Amino acid sequence: MSLLSTLAPKKGAKHSPKRIGRGIGSGMGGTATKGHKGQLARTGGTVRRGFEGGQTPMHRRLPKFGFSNVAFATEFDIVNLSQLANFSGEVTPEVLHQNGLVGKGLVKILGNGEIKKALTVKAHKFSASAQKAIEAAGGKVEVIK
DSSP: OGGEEEGGOOOTTTOOOOTSSOOOTTTTTTTTTSSSGGGGGGGTTTOTOOOOTTTOOOHHHHHHOOOOOOOGGOOEEEEEEEHHHTTTEEEEEHHHTTTTTOOOOOOEEOOSSSOOOEEEESSEEEEEHHHHHHHHTTOOOEEEO
């Protein structure tokens, strides 16, 4: 049985830190592990992110392209027909929100899956295939403005 006073880390588990910049006798040489000359050997010689040594950086060499409409884009919460199969009667965005299918935003119904019941579905937008499938099952589609 060992006493608390005799506990010690395993042999080789602890190392003394490198003593950098303490001369030749430290074993780290006269350059203090920084090599000879160059930006990284100097005090304050850090290289900022994306810096390529004076060469025109990648983000300036590559062309800008495309178009992003993020500021004015309309985000819809998506519901598939397969998810509507569990409902009966009238399905509105409020009902979908209460059942945890969508948030409080705009709702779009997509035609993925099948629907066999006649439902009255109210949403902000419908895909053409969803509208066709709902009406083929005897249901009604109402677009909310």
